[in-house]
Amino acid sequence: MIELKKIVKELNLKVITGSSNLDKEISGGYASDLMSDVIANSKKDNIWITLQTHQNIVAVAILKELGGIIIVNGRKLEEETLKKAKKENIPIMVTDIPTFEIVGRLYRLGITGMM
Amino acid sequence: MTLNQAKEILEAKVITGLDNLETEVKIGCASDLMSDVLIFNKPESLLLTGLTNPQVVRTAEMADIKAICFVRGKTLDEKTIELAKDKNIILLMTHLPMFESCGRLYKKGLVGLGYLDINKKNG
Amino acid sequence: MAEDKKFTKIQELTYELKIKDVMTKKVVTVHPKKPISELREILYKKGISGTPVVSKGELVGLISIEDFIKCLAQGEMNALIEEKMAKKVETLYADEPVVHAVRKFDQYGFGRFPVIKRNNKKLVGIITKGDIIKGLLKKLEIDYHEEEIHRYRASHIFEDIIADNTTLTFQYNVVGKDFDKAGESASGLKRTLYRLGIQPNIVRRASIATYEAEMNIVVFTDGGKLTASVQPHQIKIDASDSGPGIPDVKQAMRPGFSTAPEWIRELGFGAGMGLLNIKNCTDKMTLDSKVGKGTHLEAVLYLN
Ligand SMILES: Nc1ncnc2c1ncn2[C@@H]1O[C@H](COP(=O)(O)OP(=O)(O)OP(=O)(O)O)[C@@H](O)[C@H]1O
Ligand SMILES: [Mg+2]
Numbered sequence: 149m150i151e152l153k154k155i156v157k158e159l160n161l162k163v164i165t166g167s168s169n170l171d172k173e174i175s176g177g178y179a180s181d182l183m184s185d186v187i188a189n190s191k192k193d194n195i196w197i198t199l200q201t202h203q204n205i206v207a208v209a210i211l212k213e214l215g216g217i218i219i220v221n222g223r224k225l226e227e228e229t230l231k232k233a234k235k236e237n238i239p240i241m242v243t244d245i246p247t248f249e250i251v252g253r254l255y256r257l258g259i260t261g262m263m
Numbered sequence: 264m265t266l267n268q269a270k271e272i273l274e275a276k277v278i279t280g281l282d283n284l285e286t287e288v289k290i291g292c293a294s295d296l297m298s299d300v301l302i303f304n305k306p307e308s309l310l311l312t313g314l315t316n317p318q319v320v321r322t323a324e325m326a327d328i329k330a331i332c333f334v335r336g337k338t339l340d341e342k343t344i345e346l347a348k349d350k351n352i353i354l355l356m357t358h359l360p361m362f363e364s365c366g367r368l369y370k371k372g373l374v375g376l377g378y379l380d381i382n383k384k385n386g
Numbered sequence: 387m388a389e390d391k392k393f394t395k396i397q398e399l400t401y402e403l404k405i406k407d408v409m410t411k412k413v414v415t416v417h418p419k420k421p422i423s424e425l426r427e428i429l430y431k432k433g434i435s436g437t438p439v440v441s442k443g444e445l446v447g448l449i450s451i452e453d454f455i456k457c458l459a460q461g462e463m464n465a466l467i468e469e470k471m472a473k474k475v476e477t478l479y480a481d482e483p484v485v486h487a488v489r490k491f492d493q494y495g496f497g498r499f500p501v502i503k504r505n506n507k508k509l510v511g512i513i514t515k516g517d518i519i520k521g522l523l524k525k526l527e528i529d530y531h532e533e534e535i536h537r538y539r540a541s542h543i544f545e546d547i548i549a550d551n552t553t554l555t556f557q558y559n560v561v562g563k564d565f566d567k568a569g570e571s572a573s574g575l576k577r578t579l580y581r582l583g584i585q586p587n588i589v590r591r592a593s594i595a596t597y598e599a600e601m602n603i604v605v606f607t608d609g610g611k612l613t614a615s616v617q618p619h620q621i622k623i624d625a626s627d628s629g630p631g632i633p634d635v636k637q638a639m640r641p642g643f644s645t646a647p648e649w650i651r652e653l654g655f656g657a658g659m660g661l662l663n664i665k666n667c668t669d670k671m672t673l674d675s676k677v678g679k680g681t682h683l684e685a686v687l688y689l690n
Contacts (some may be wrong), residue, residue, distance in 0.1 A: 282401070298655070301597070316565070316653060317566070325572060
């Protein structure tokens with residue numbers, strides 16, 4: 149298990165929201181841009197990799213008790229998403245790197261994605 | 264990396280293109296949103312996606328992507344297979360989830376793009 | 387067609403073609419109750435080296451020139467064919483792909499295999515390596531020629547036209563909300579541009595732009611038209627619809643902005659990258675839209 153804080157530091161992620169909530173341990177990774185998929189298959193304390201920036205991502209993260217969200221491709225968060233994530237103190241991080249590469253780097257840190 | 268190697272690493276099934284598994288892929292591209300795949304625009308890439316509808320194959324056709332691997336094994340639409348055959352696109356299917364698939368391929372040497380400049384001219 | 391492409395094409399055809407497409411259907415057969423001596427005529431005169439033994443339409447064995455020579459040497463010309471024939475015969479089914487035959491030839495080193503029907507074991511033909519090669523070449527030639535003729539005709543079209551100004555126009559109707567057909571216009575245009583001999587990377591950029599425009603019409607409107615005008619120096623793509631229109635074009639162009647509903651996202655669209663993608667793929671792009679009237683997108687690619 150690895151702390152979210154450490155992931156942020158190692159991968160140089162920009163923390164947008166939930167910066168006071170980075171002490172949790174991450175149980176594994178889930179990469180998907182399909183809400184239904186994440187709702188069905190992600191696990192508690194997973195770190196979620198997506199390029200979706202819609203406010204629904206916050207609702208899904210709360211529902212599934214995810215550890216945090218990494219937004220890829222340098223995408224900007226929508227206003228509503230930002231507001232909601234701040235209110236719920238959900239850690240959202242951003243990187244310029246696309247999904248495949250960032251997942252590869254997370255995997256190298258020992259985070260796996262078996263269901 | 265050849266598709267044969269990718270197939271082994273991902274414990275994948277070959278759906279179409281059994282005879283073209285020596286095809287090389289240079290970059291991994293993981294996405295469930297098609298315009299994102301198109302903006303990525305790397306013809307030598309292996310596209311990993313959780314979607315299985317025919318539009319995925321269409322997208323590959325447009326971007327000259329030769330191989331797609333569907334993740335988190337599921338049943339495929341017959342139309343998707345037909346279109347892939349018609350367009351000569353190789354289809355693989357793995358039972359692994361997206362995260363694990365990317366991780367394993369990465370570990371074995373397939374790289375991704377280090378940076379995506381979405382405002383760059385495509386060409 | 388490049389050499390390596392031709393090669394994979396052949397491999398592909400071995401899966402596509404069925405044994406019944408390439409086998410010889412007119413088979414010379416013999417009856418098991420006939421004497422070996424009757425083979426002389428068949429084997430010598432017809433110049434074949436083995437023949438299926440058939441009784442009531444069903445395959446019961448295979449007799450070869452070697453069997454015949456053995457009998458000849460041992461003075462057994464009156465023996466019955468059924469006594470000397472091979473009874474355990476490797477066969478192929480008519481509906482199997484040709485690749486199975488290729489593997490079987492490799493595996494056994496035989497010169498021929500009888501072909502039978504899967505349901506009733508009736509002999510329907512015979513297949514040799516020569517049949518496979520002939521069949522593949524024929525098919526390859528047809529496919530190859532068809533595409534090549536298209537390409538040749540199309541790529542010379544501009545040279546053959548005498549005019550101060552030439553424009554080829556291709557028009558496609560896009561049906562709204564039809565996700566099965568979505569992409570067919572872009573696919574058709576891609577093929578057409580390729581046949582016109584336009585550089586592959588330009589074809590790709592034009593296809594991506596057209597596909598994104600087509601998808602927007604499919605997703606956000608009830609239908610529209612795509613028109614590509616090809617001139618010796620440029621390709622112009624026009625996408626127009628009389629759908630709901632875009633209230634704020636500048637906002638729509640921003641990466642990530644999308645009004646696509648959740649179900650569209652679940653289909654893989656609605657990243658809000660399409661319009662930007664069109665802009666990046668083309669050399670010039672303009673987008674006009676009036677709420678309640680419709681949207682008109684124009685994009686140009688220069689051909690060096
Ligand atoms: N033909 C059109 N008619 C009405 N609205 C349109 C049309 N084309 C685009 N739009 C509007 O512009 C927005 C942005 O379009 P764009 O193609 O960039 O993204 P998208 O279609 O939402 O997602 P993506 O293209 O990434 O799948 C759309 O969400 C939609 O609101
Ligand atoms: Mg779009």
